[in-house]
Amino acid sequence: MRQAHHPEQAEITLTEVMAALSDPIRVGLVRVLADGHERGWGELRAPVAKSTLSHHLRVLRDAGLTRTRQEGTRCYVALRREDLQARFPGLMHVVLTAAEIDDIGRQVGVKGGLAG
Amino acid sequence: MRQAHHPEQAEITLTEVMAALSDPIRVGLVRVLADGHERGWGELRAPVAKSTLSHHLRVLRDAGLTRTRQEGTRCYVALRREDLQARFPGLMHVVLTAAEIDDIGRQVGVKGGLAG
DNA sequence: TTCGATGTTTCACGAACATCGAACGTAGGA
């Protein structure tokens, strides 16, 4: 559970971001984090095994979409909206809007949320 | 060489578009087509075998990013900018801007072009 | 120190992908 690697803002690449957003589960995770609130790992709900969820969160983290923070044994995830806006202006807005309209990643939610 | 399938505008999905744009060669192809001009297959220059180029063009076509038209034994490719704009407003603009800045897919060009 | 909770990593597997060369099918020209 060592501290994970996060790419610098300048290291974020378009193609990696696109690849990260090519899976509905990951788009769902981004949607859950879109409000800017940090979420606890255990709060997240997705119809996959926890190892798979861990894998998806890692892909998002490696692509520079999210930032993970550790606190004791818990960890918290947040969307790197400002870095993304600086790097690819407008991208997240466009993607989130499209994802909302099509309701992509609806299977993903938070504990107590609609999809919980 | 039968007529290829093109998804309807409404059938274009965000995740498929993202997946299509997760490869530098394909981003390069989209950049080449970004000016709206239709391009001949043989005009396209990419550092891959023609079967591989055919594959990439197929991925773009299947995702709804491009439209292919046949004329005799030749075929012509064009970006479906209007369909994409209607489906995911602002997406292509954002992606093309980012791709230009980072010069993604620079290896792709047209006969007689800079990367030819 | 022992136990339990929380994520991460490893391993294994089938599916999908990127790639190439070769074979193929189609349309035009000789």
Place this chain on the structure above:
DNA sequence: TCCTACGTTCGATGTTCGTGAAACATCGAA
């Protein structure tokens, strides 16, 4: 009719991806 140019499709190969089960690592509590 035969030949050629143009893309597509097929077969093969190696890589990456999504997935889950199981083992592992870390921290807090008892």
